[in-house]
Amino acid sequence: MTPAGASVAAPKGKGQRPAPPPPPESLYVRRADIFPRAVDGFYRRLKWAIMAATLAVYYVTPWLRWDRGPYAPDQAVLVDLAHRRFYFFAVEIWPHEFYYVAGLLVMAGIGLFLITSAVGRAWCGYACPQTVWTDLFLHVERWIDGDRNAQLRLRAAPIGPAKVMKRLAKHGLWLLIAMATGGAWIFYFADAPTLARDFLTGQAAMVAYATVGVLTATTYVFAGWMREQVCIYMCPWPRIQAAMLDERSLIVTYKDWRGEPRSHGAKRAEAAGAPTGDCIDCSACVQVCPTGIDIREGPQLACITCALCIDACDAVMAKIDRPRGLIDYATFEDCRAEAAGAPPVPIRRTLLRSRTLLYFGLWAAVGMAMVLSLGARTRLDLSVTPDRNPLWVRLADGDIRNAVTVKVRNMEARPRPVRIELVGLPGGALWDSLTNERSAARGLTITVPADQVEKRRIYIRAPRTAPDNYALRLVALDGEPAGDTDELRFEKPEEGE
Amino acid sequence: MADTNLPSVETTHHEWDGIEELNTPLPRWWLWTFYATIIFALGYMVAYPAVPLLSTATAGMLNWSSRGQFAQEQAAAKAARAGTEQALASLPIEQIAADPRLMGAAVEGGRAAFKVNCVQCHGAGAAGSPGYPNLNDNDWLWGGDLRAIHTTLEHGIRHPGDEATRMSQMPAFGRDGILNAGQIADVVSHVRVIAGAEAPSRSAQRGAQLYADSCAACHGAEGKGDRALGAPNLTDAIWLYGGDRAALTQTVTNARYGVMPGWNRKLDAATLNMLAAYVHSLGGGE
Numbered sequence: 071m072t073p074a075g076a077s078v079a080a081p082k083g084k085g086q087r088p089a090p091p092p093p094p095e096s097l098y099v100r101r102a103d104i105f106p107r108a109v110d111g112f113y114r115r116l117k118w119a120i121m122a123a124t125l126a127v128y129y130v131t132p133w134l135r136w137d138r139g140p141y142a143p144d145q146a147v148l149v150d151l152a153h154r155r156f157y158f159f160a161v162e163i164w165p166h167e168f169y170y171v172a173g174l175l176v177m178a179g180i181g182l183f184l185i186t187s188a189v190g191r192a193w194c195g196y197a198c199p200q201t202v203w204t205d206l207f208l209h210v211e212r213w214i215d216g217d218r219n220a221q222l223r224l225r226a227a228p229i230g231p232a233k234v235m236k237r238l239a240k241h242g243l244w245l246l247i248a249m250a251t252g253g254a255w256i257f258y259f260a261d262a263p264t265l266a267r268d269f270l271t272g273q274a275a276m277v278a279y280a281t282v283g284v285l286t287a288t289t290y291v292f293a294g295w296m297r298e299q300v301c302i303y304m305c306p307w308p309r310i311q312a313a314m315l316d317e318r319s320l321i322v323t324y325k326d327w328r329g330e331p332r333s334h335g336a337k338r339a340e341a342a343g344a345p346t347g348d349c350i351d352c353s354a355c356v357q358v359c360p361t362g363i364d365i366r367e368g369p370q371l372a373c374i375t376c377a378l379c380i381d382a383c384d385a386v387m388a389k390i391d392r393p394r395g396l397i398d399y400a401t402f403e404d405c406r407a408e409a410a411g412a413p414p415v416p417i418r419r420t421l422l423r424s425r426t427l428l429y430f431g432l433w434a435a436v437g438m439a440m441v442l443s444l445g446a447r448t449r450l451d452l453s454v455t456p457d458r459n460p461l462w463v464r465l466a467d468g469d470i471r472n473a474v475t476v477k478v479r480n481m482e483a484r485p486r487p488v489r490i491e492l493v494g495l496p497g498g499a500l501w502d503s504l505t506n507e508r509s510a511a512r513g514l515t516i517t518v519p520a521d522q523v524e525k526r527r528i529y530i531r532a533p534r535t536a537p538d539n540y541a542l543r544l545v546a547l548d549g550e551p552a553g554d555t556d557e558l559r560f561e562k563p564e565e566g567e
Numbered sequence: 568m569a570d571t572n573l574p575s576v577e578t579t580h581h582e583w584d585g586i587e588e589l590n591t592p593l594p595r596w597w598l599w600t601f602y603a604t605i606i607f608a609l610g611y612m613v614a615y616p617a618v619p620l621l622s623t624a625t626a627g628m629l630n631w632s633s634r635g636q637f638a639q640e641q642a643a644a645k646a647a648r649a650g651t652e653q654a655l656a657s658l659p660i661e662q663i664a665a666d667p668r669l670m671g672a673a674v675e676g677g678r679a680a681f682k683v684n685c686v687q688c689h690g691a692g693a694a695g696s697p698g699y700p701n702l703n704d705n706d707w708l709w710g711g712d713l714r715a716i717h718t719t720l721e722h723g724i725r726h727p728g729d730e731a732t733r734m735s736q737m738p739a740f741g742r743d744g745i746l747n748a749g750q751i752a753d754v755v756s757h758v759r760v761i762a763g764a765e766a767p768s769r770s771a772q773r774g775a776q777l778y779a780d781s782c783a784a785c786h787g788a789e790g791k792g793d794r795a796l797g798a799p800n801l802t803d804a805i806w807l808y809g810g811d812r813a814a815l816t817q818t819v820t821n822a823r824y825g826v827m828p829g830w831n832r833k834l835d836a837a838t839l840n841m842l843a844a845y846v847h848s849l850g851g852g853e
Contacts, residue, residue, distance in 0.1 A: 098593050098595045099592045099595060101595065303594055463694070466705055466803035471703075503850070506852070529850050
């Protein structure tokens with residue numbers, strides 16, 4: 071425990087250097103433009119595949135149909151805020167079952183630990199929406215303006231009709247993609263075909279237009295203008311992930327013991343007898359980097375491990391006839407071993423270790439628990455609230471009457487006939503407020519509409535001598551099991567009251 | 568593996584336990600964002616109530632206020648309810664009961680109106696107390712169907728100045744010297760016997776004759792009461808003023824004169840309908 075204020079730089083604090091640094095030029099810097107060069111290779115192709123898959127999932131999902139019968143919407147994935155229902159293919163979730171969403175979040179959390187401990191910041195490099203859309207926007211930019219060098223030339227070129235046309239085309243396309251992105255979002259919250267028609271004819275709700283507007287703006291600004299700034303300055307991920315990496319997590323790293331000293335003319339240097347590394351300082355790795363960093367300076371916060379520098383460097387190594395992997399996925403531990411002369415470790419060993427297996431076990435356990443509970447959950451339930459004021463009512467013939475409010479929840483997309491039965495309470499009978507005491511019986515039949523909660527006020531009468539406890543049992547009359555029973559106390563006057 | 572000595576970044580030259588603080592400049596857009604928030608705040612101050620003055624505050628150019636918004640939302644809710652309220656005010660109670668949706672609205676409205684106007688005597692759960700009827704049970708002095716309840720609410724019970732009020736009066740048999748104390752005790756015995764609260768006795772036998780002479784006219788030969796007169800049923804388990812000997816002796820000696828105000832001058836037609844529906848819904852409605 072350090073004394074309070076120890077972290078504040080005291081005038082004669084330990085470790086403070088005597089000479090204060092010169093004040094910096096400015097407290098602020100403008101964003102340096104980054105024009106990543108196109109690259110091809112294994113990881114680039116992997117990124118294309120993941121990008122295609124994620125974008126397809128995002129844009130196509132709301133249009134998938136799933137037949138749920140006449141009483142429920144037929145959209146496969148639908149967040150129905152108005153009726154507080156969440157539909158996901160065969161699964162339908164009610165608000166009180168929000169723990170499934172919590173379970174998904176727990177799985178996402180553990181999944182994040184798992185992925186991070188195994189392959190480092192793979193989320194950032196491959197699957198993060200910021201990465202995916204930035205990649206898409208970069209691709210559009212290359213398609214209009216050409217690759218890195220052409221883009222640099224265009225930036226330096228004076229304003230002219232060609233430049234203006236290209237700029238207009240680029241930003242127009244970006245805005246179109248951004249609008250499609252914002253537009254796809256709202257289809258998750260309403261019937262997609264209907265909403266699309268309403269949206270285009272100006273019939274949709276204001277909130278739909280507002281949402282599309284906001285998401286269009288954020289997509290355009292974040293993927294078009296801010297890009298790596300989002301990752302470096304706005305996102306907590308790099309900080310969190312840095313805390314979750316350990317010495318055995320895969321990160322993209324430059325093997326300096328192999329690359330240094332960098333040599334521009336390797337043959338000449340070798341002839342002169344000077345030591346040469348494999349790195350020829352061609353700066354391919356810097357030119358392809360979407361966050362504009364130099365990976366050869368070591369692991370750093372701004373590296374999103376997209377592995378494009380690996381592809382770029384491997385291509386160069388192939389050209390100069392050196393083995394691949396000067397920049398490669400590796401762990402701190404392997405790096406130390408390799409620098410000391412050990413052979414490279416196969417990736418399998420890195421992925422399968424106790425930490426990742428433990429995370430995977432936890433993750434799978436939560437998933438299995440959710441699947442099992444989804445399979446076992448009843449879609450019909452009863453909740454009973456007894457009246458508290460008055461607790462009991464004396465009837466004219468001396469019997470005692472209790473009142474309860476029951477809610478029968480039918481979570482299936484079809485109307486269901488149910489019976490609420492009295493268990494115990496000899497001589498007792500019940501009826502509900504829609505009928506009267508003349509129809510009192512041992513049970514009450516209700517048809518609960520599809521996907522609804524039926525609320526009834528139920529009266530239970532019994533002789534004064536009735537036992538203290540009884541129960542209400544819910545029985546489905548369509549032959550399916552639904553035995554929900556609520557234990558209750560029969561309230562009655564004290565002796566002599 | 569390279570060290571993390573980034574040549575491109577300078578440090579503040581603060582170092583603690585080997586950890587150095589980088590001196591990374593903020594991005595310029597961060598500053599712009601800050602300026603944008605200031606501009607937004609200025610705009611907000613112009614558009615919305617913002618600056619506190621001595622006794623009030625600036626209103627803002629949009630003339631928005633939380634009270635104004637509340638009033639708007641209230642007006643919208645009122646407009647949405649207008650049809651229902653119109654029906655509740657203009658239809659007779661029997662027609663309201665025929666429409667489940669309308670009846671549901673009436674019961675809920677009655678629940679609220681009851682809390683304001685009725686709980687003082689009948690209690691929050693309408694369970695009453697000695698002298699004030701329990702409205703949950705199935706025992707009614709003047710009738711328990713919707714119309715009867717509505718009439719009781721409208722004109723009250725023994726409400727002075729209302730021609731149509733429910734009116735009846737039991738004689739004060741003891742105070743007015745109609746029966747002496749012994750006879751009253753006998754009548755009380757008889758009443759407790761027919762109510763099933765006592766075993767038959769000599770006193771009760773004597774009381775039976777007295778009952779037939781003095782009480783049966785209103786309460787009926789068997790003591791079943793008469794709703795036309797608001798005469799209670801003496802044979803059931805429910806006593807408005809208590810069924811023990813002391814309470815009954817008091818009742819027969821001095822009589823009771825329970826009153827309830829007629830509400831037709833205080834409450835509007837819709838509220839009367841709603842209250843009738845609510846009381847009827849408490850489980851004893853006929």
